[in-house]
Amino acid sequence: MKKDHHRQGGSLPRQAHSRALDSAFRILARRDHTQKELKAKLRQKGFDRPAIEGALARCLELGYLDDAKTATIIAGHLVESGYGPLRVRQTLGQKGIDDAAIEQALARCGDEDTQVLSARRMLEKKAFHLSREADPWKRRQKAYRYLAGRGFSSTVINMAITDV
Known part of the structure; x- marks a missing residue:
């Protein structure tokens, strides 16, 4: 009887949100992503805007999604691979990182x-x-x-x- 109750009155949006969140967790478990990247991957998987926005909000709330931290990690990898600040800035910008986080991450390039x-x-x-x-x-x-x-x-x- 309870299963019938859950299927009525908005369970589909909750299920879509839950599936989007599960998918976001799996994506983030592999590596850090920016909000823009995660949104694009969830969209590719066919989730609608409300489910994506809900999953992003929950990931942000839990601290699983942090563009500034991700920018610093990416910048570190690029610098270790021999790239300069102009390439770091370009790459981070393409990943949807905001200017303040980019400036902070550029510190990884050194003087x-x-x-x-x-x-x-x-x-x-x-x-x-x-x-x-x-x-x-x-x-x-x-x-x-x-x-x-x-x-x-x-x-x-x-x-x-x-x-x-």
Whole structure:
């Protein structure tokens, strides 16, 4: 008798909300996501706006969804992988992180000296490829383009390529 009662009067929205929340928990268990990413994944799974909004609200309430924390984690991974602040900013912006959280996460990039060291490490990994270019000017241009593509500023790049 109780099952019939639950199926009447709004149980479908509650079931959709519950399924959306369960799906959100499974998604967040794999890795941290931004609100924008989680919303997109739930939408792909076919949940409607109210179910998605309810799941997001509950995840935020429980502390499972934190864009600022996620931004810092992503920035750390990017910096460890040899990317500069311009790439970090771009990636975080694409993930829907707000400007304040991006600015906070950019602290992971370190100061200019730290960025120069990181850029030089990336050039060391690329040394064999760069050494195949005999013309020093073209070699510097290749190094510059490579570091610019990884998101380093022109100031950092110019300091990093002094020995190229």
